Amino acid sequence: MKRPILTLSLLMACWCLALAQQKPQYTQYMFNNYLLNPAVSGIENYTDMRAGYRSQWTGLEGAPVTSYLSVNMPLGDRFLYGDPMSMQGENQNPLSRLATQDYMAAEPHHGVGIIAMTDRAGPINQTSINGTYAYHLGLTSKLNLSVGVSAGINRITLDVSQVKLENPDDPAIYNGNNSQYRPDVGMGVWAYSGQYYFGVSVQQLIKQTITFGDRSVYNQGKTVPHYFFTGGVKVFLDDDITLLPSALFKLVSPAPASFDINLKLAFSNKFWVGGSYRHNDAKSAMLGLNLSKVINLGYAYDFTSSNLRTVSNGTHEIVLAILFNNRYNVSSAQRSW
DSSP, X not given: XXXXXXXXXXXXXXXXXXXXXXXXXXXXXXXXXXXXXXXXXXXXXXXXXXXXXXXXXXXXXXOOEEEEEEEEEEEOHHHHSSOTTSOSSTTOOTTSHHHHHTOOOOOSEEEEEEEEEEEEETTEEEEEEEEEXXXXXXXXXXXXXXXXXXXXXXXXXXXXXGOOOSSTTOTXXXXXXXXXXXXXEEEEEEEEOSSEEEEEEEEOOSOOEEOSSSSGGGTTEEOOOEXXXXXXXXXXXXXXXXXXXXXXXXXXXXXXXXEEEEEEEEETTTEXXXXXXXXXXXXXXXXXXXXSSSEEEEEEEXXXXXXXGGTOOOEEEEEEEEEETOTTOOSSOSSOO
């Protein structure tokens, strides 16, 4: 009885690679859209570093666990010091009504960054490093447009010690390459003003074959492009209380299209609370603290609503942000909320 069950487990892992979302999933992506769109590189006037950890479907053996580190920054002294996009004074709340009224499009400038990620799901591990570049320009006095690209390498490995088969020479993995490197290329466009943003991006543009065996019959796993459409607006409830609705639409063929709807309520640049709905997957509660001009902290808990809720204890995600060279001493982002 062992062989059919364990072979099914391996085939299901390959099915996930072939047909489901192959890139990691995040709940707090709306506070770090750089993870989805390279055009966000260098969008703020400081160096933005974020570290995240996500434990998905806790209680389920082999469930995905994701960690990442992202850093992005603008280039050019003209952009960093004394340009029209600079805030009117130190310690101003970037999410306030006044800051939005005073908002001016950024001077043309470049942005660069890097994202390192590791994602483990059952016996399959993915580790990737991608560099990014973006160019920002002002279309009007209030509206910016940026175009970005990303390129890097993705390593996919199969931990055969976690795959127990009755026949150790199973052709699905026998004499196969259990550690593979694949190129990773993406691109994106980002439009943003003081009161709204909209972005379109694609990841994993180069299609690759993923196989752990040496026979062509097992070469069914493919990497596929991931398309992301996202946008958000600011709604002022008071001078320093801001409601931030946003949405994400994802296309990963041949998987069904999916979408997220998010709502964040920010209080005077000190802390925020939020909620999210991910179609046919989960509902989320979120909390963030802007501890200082250097450190921000965010936490999210996903309540599983899919069929996995019978075996899952939910999902935990924590994100730590560090703002380097924060000249205006702001506690939260001005352009990537």
